[in-house]
Amino acid sequence: MGKELSSCDFHLHSHPDKILFRHLSNVGNKSISTSREKSLSLEKFGIDENIFSKISFLIGICHDFGKGTDYFQRYLFETDLAIQRSLKNKKEYHHGLISAIFTYYILEKYVDSLNDKNILEYIPTIGYLIVKRHHGNLKDAEDEIRELIDKDVLEIIDLQIKSLDISELKTVYEKLLDGYDISSDIDTFCNEYRSIAGEILKNRRKLVKLLKGEQFTGYYLITLTLYSILINSDKIDASSIDVSSEIEISSELVDMYMVEKGFHNNESTINKIRNGIYKEVTENIEKLDLDNKIYSISVPTGSGKTLTSLSFALKLKARLREEKRIKAKIIYSLPFLSIIDQNYDVFEGVFKTVEIANPSEDVLLKHHHLADIFYRTQDNEEFEGLKSLFLIEGWNSEIIVTTFVQFFHTIVSNKNRSLRKFHTIANSIVILDEVQSIPHKYWLLLKQVISGFAKYFNTYFIFVTATQPLIFDPEKGEIIELVKNKDKYFREFDRVKLKINLSSIGMNDFKEIIESEVKKNPEKDFLFVLNTIKSSLEVFKHLKNLELDNSDYYYLSTNIIPKERLNRIKKIKEKSEKRKIIVSTQLIEAGVDIDVDIVYRDFATIDSINQVSGRCNRNSSKSYRGQVNIVVLKDERKEFHRYIYSSFLIDKTKEVLKESPSEIYEEDLLFLNNSYFRKVKDTSSEDESKELLSYINELKFKTLTSDFRLIEDKVGYEKIDVFVEMDDEAVETWKEYILIKSLKNPLNRKEKFLAIRKKFNEYIISVSKNDFSCEEPEDLNIGYIPLEQIKHYYDPETGFIFKLKPTMMCD
Template identity: 90%
Template sequence: MSSCDFHLHSHPDKILFRHLSNVGNKSISTSREKILSLEKFGIDENTFSKIAFLIGTCHDFGKGTKYFQRYLFEIDPAIQRGLKNKKEYHHGLISAIFTYYILEKYVNSLNNGNSLRFIPTIGYLIVKRHHGNLKDAEDEILELVNEDTLEVIDLQIKSLEISELKTVYEKLLDGYDISFDIDTFCNEYRSIAGEILKNRRKFAKLLKEEQFTGYYLITLILYSILINSDKIDASSIDVFSEIDISSELVDKYKVEKGFQSNESTINKVRNEIYKEVTESIEKLDLDNKIYSISVPTGSGKTLTSLSFALKLKARLREEKRIKAKIIYSLPFLSIIDQNYDVFEDVFKTVEKANPTEDVLLKHHHLADIFYKTQEDEEFEGLKSLFLIEGWNSEIIVTTFVQFFHTIVSNKNRSLRKFHTIANSIVILDEVQSIPHKYWLLLKQLISGFAEYFNTYFIFVTATQPLIFDPEKKEIIELVNNKDKYFREFDRVKLEINLNPMNLNEFKEIIESEVRENPEKDFLFVLNTIKSSLEIFKHLKDLKLENNSYYYLSTNIVPKVRLSKIKEIKEKSEKRKIIVSTQLIEAGVDIDVDIVYRDFATIDSINQVSGRCNRNSSKSSRGQVNIVVLKDERKEFHRYIYSSFLIDKTKEVLKEFPSEIYEADLLLLNNNYFRKVKDTSSEDESKELLSYINELKFKALTSDFRLIDDKAGYEKIDVFVELDVEAVEIWKEYILIKSLKNPLEKKERFLAIRKKFNEYIISVSKKDFSCEEPEDLNIGYIPFKQIKHYYDPETGFVFELKPSMMCD
């Protein structure tokens, strides 16, 4: 039977044989692109690719039933939806049992098959959920206890197109020395299901006793390769091109921009750091895969880390055959665009052209949904989103949430890109923002990626947390002279006042300061939105001349927030007075003379210090004042930060005088993180690690939250119809929501998603008195009511008159 004689389909326009062949071949080619170190599993590169291939060819076996074929070609959408809800029309479970059967045959054919005894079960778990999210392994297997489930399989087995499936698999598995028989499978599938069930206890015991993160990693990389290959073939969208990025790209950029010839003190230090880090690549031992660039804020770490990564990428390709992507991950949206713009400028300056998305990609919810290749292929809408979410690029700039909720996840959509992290160079910028309760968890996962998947990590920060201990050589510091650099950066003086004061007392202090220093720019960083609003109103009410006032918080729609940050960074004849919550801290490249910061943890204090006299351009040291503000109930920092971290901060600060200089910051930071490391509880990480090691995917994802809302209030996303553009976007959104075709809905929404999200704020439901539009699951502030609910300067209005209601 030739392939043109096949009649079973996987999709309306695709023959099942062709789909299985394509997915198998894409899986094997993807796995062969990776240089992995899986000796601990008893798996060499050839065996790994064969396992990936077999999973790919077996994953849709269950589409060979008459039930599925009827569902596929049902022309009445209502009837088709009804069929989709009936279990006999599903194909995941029967395909999973068949995958187990084939993988067991393959493993038994190998001499070292015993070391791979867990692979058939992992294949079962992967295939069972290839169209959904992963669930806890034990629950997935226990489903086979249910007699009703087995009776559904009975019906499916009887409806299989046996003759064609025999030919399909004889062709697909030709050359794989596997003794299998479709008839035997159909006769013995219940006993095979019984074997999977019986092995459950052994498998669960193995996972529980060994507590080995490797099983989680190998499950997810195989799952990722499968679902990515499956989606690529189903969508017929695949982009691949060899793109060579010069390892000297940043070197050339610095020369063209004249950075090397700038002889200011701060630029001399930046150039020294750059030279030390980039020259270290020549003598680097590539068996070490976790590095640190720990330097003062404002010392050019963005360009330094990119240049180092490009040079490491070139060495890995030459010496290890590793084709490494560069993944640059940051904690906050406010600095992603800033750093992306720097990278883009490097390419534009040196290459004299804008980089296409297959070279440089930005991935977060406010980014454009557009993808262009160097071959001038252009993609929009769902096709573009597909390529963006697959991280089909040489350099990806993304958020911590995107990155960490990929390596700690059960979500199909997130895990599709999991395999791209293998063999990558991952730059984690501002890494101090990772909650300490997850240090042990992420240490284990990052170590696993480094050891088994040859992934290289670069931790970049001024305040290096002790996730990895440099004294134990767990992390290699690329800056040997960091003590010297911190001494040379004599830009700020910190004054610490730990005596609590209320907002009225604070207002008197700052009023006096801003009046006495009319030429100096001020930044006030508060811990809560409500306290920041009160301070902003007080400063505005002073009516000082020649001042520009800026208020920043998540209370303001992203479009306006990013515009304000851009304006703040521009030079102006007017004195700037900025009031913000902590969103201003990490990496936002602004430069002021005097900072007041409501009390926070050491890493936050250090970060806000980096906004003061950042470029050493002031005539004297910048002044950072740390105060403790309170309301009638408690200090404001207690609403935001954990008591444990606050107590450690106070302990460390008591070891220093009330005046602290920049040269002291390195010791201050080191002492703080050592205390956190030595005395913090690892219970939460240990519990999550047990979920990982025992493949409890659902439990893991429900408990892991990189961004933790300490207040615990239920929140609602609110669309603010702020201007004429927002009015048109909302009209389009309502129209889209009324569409019946789900694909058309998605496509149309993607066209407006970026602009739509620019008008979204997230507020506590208890503070939002507007009615939610019916069935939209989103709050809405209409244009004609904007003056009641949204202030153009300070954003969402919390305190409304009881009579004010939305139309």
């Protein structure tokens, strides 16, 4: 659409080193190329793929119209940084609002030229909202428009209109819109901008009425997709960083890996089951109706779902490319950092064994706050620091392994930084592993958003877990189960026996019981999973004081620095001559690939009980069943589970268990899980989801984000991040951090910090401000425990030392 002309002597700039024409042309063309890569189904909105691409293009070329003022040009080339900062705070030097009004006007002209303009009448207002906040976070739609009531705001626009370089802007847009006479439109805009602003304001009530009346997520998804395309295109051109290449990944990759590793030749019972599940899921890919876009893989823990889901996704990716010309990314999302690295290592191992010796980040990418800030392409182009972070945060890869927080706080967000990758989810294959960890109060909300992605943006979802929550109801055909014989697989597993005791007991009685058990079974590995830090520390110290022979002790909770936590998990997974006694909070239970003989679990919800059972005799390597003991522990006030789980979920768990025998075998777990989630689904309140959905449907972006928290702070008090100077590496890292904080240039400061961010975060824990008595370093907004004071505040074995409260918990 844009005309390739750049030889004219332009003087208006978008950035100090870039003329405005070139920037608008690049952003417009990048926007149109991004939108054309997407296969969309927006017929309901009167939008076909050509119209969507044209809308993206127009938003792209209009978003910086306001940079054509003398005010902005003066700000851009001011050499005195102090003066430049003062100019930045003056509204006449801003360009967002005037550009937004111009965008509205141009989109309205375009919509008026279409036959179905009534269907598209909301598009100009959406363009206004997008451009107004393309340098910030989105606010509530009605509030953004209401700002035009302010007379002072319009007076600022008056000043900006008078300072526009009209002549050059006409030349710029004539070249951008080759063959279209834009000159008269710019004159009209400059003469009638107040009435255009009045029209936007007048249409506010109509828009609000439309959104409230329809209560439809499609407007939200379209708005954020267009917003994401714009800000991504804008940032790519401003940074001059763009990585795009055709990377072919064989659909048979995991098949080849399985053969290479000899998995199909292993005749053990558990491998036969794993191979059966793998074969059933992957061999049916050609028979699937691709109009169904939401699937589940519901299989027992330890049955190879990581490799099975990856193989299925790769085969689906190949079929989508061949049949629907969809170039699908694979986004693999998990709830816990403790299993992110574990599953990423599995994927990396597949590539290293079969296809690529060392897969580059444009092939396989890990994205979370403890990951390395480094990006390399298949062509061996390397990026570090801010450039690397830019590519990582944009999910520039074929396969992305990331957290639930990254994924769900992208699809439910108003944040500019998060939403830059929103458009990448369109046409992707999203694997949601351990989905049972999603709070039930958000089921309806996420169901609607996920359904919208599937229906309108051709995104495919695979829900993977042993305990499938009823976010989508299989009985209503809302989700397609890929494992048709899942009942059979649950029956074939006979690895554990669960013993449930619903009578509450005190800690002293419990310590006597477990002391007897660990002494009576000197060859067996034990795992104790507790609900609170208080109880976990009490149990660990009691067991450690027994000084049992031939025993290694491990304590895990989030009051231990991440570096040590991951090291301990790694050691636990290694074979050893000594038996292991592990005491942990809930962080151990979901997905961490460890295998013990006997588990004691303080009472929890059914899904948590099932997950911790998956750590017992996981590989079916024992000649006997593993033993999982569920107990109800209490302190002097109440049962520990009451401090962290909702009464509603606990009550549903007890209802299910009271209907079951006191001893439960693995074949019974599927029925228990289904019964539990059915009770939760049928009797839970959907009020919170409905309220958040109303914010989504009414484009209340800011209100939505302030109320949505995937991970809640259950303890209810203010926390502080604390750097623990645990060892010599930490000492050097802290010195580097202090040096970086002293740098005056913000960009230089950020660049330098990114080089140490991974190491730095490995020593960070989060604790209550009330419990942190060590003096905080001035102006750093972070706690600090120096090496010479470590013994007073941090125990190398059990972590942060604080005055324990009954409500103190850990995840």
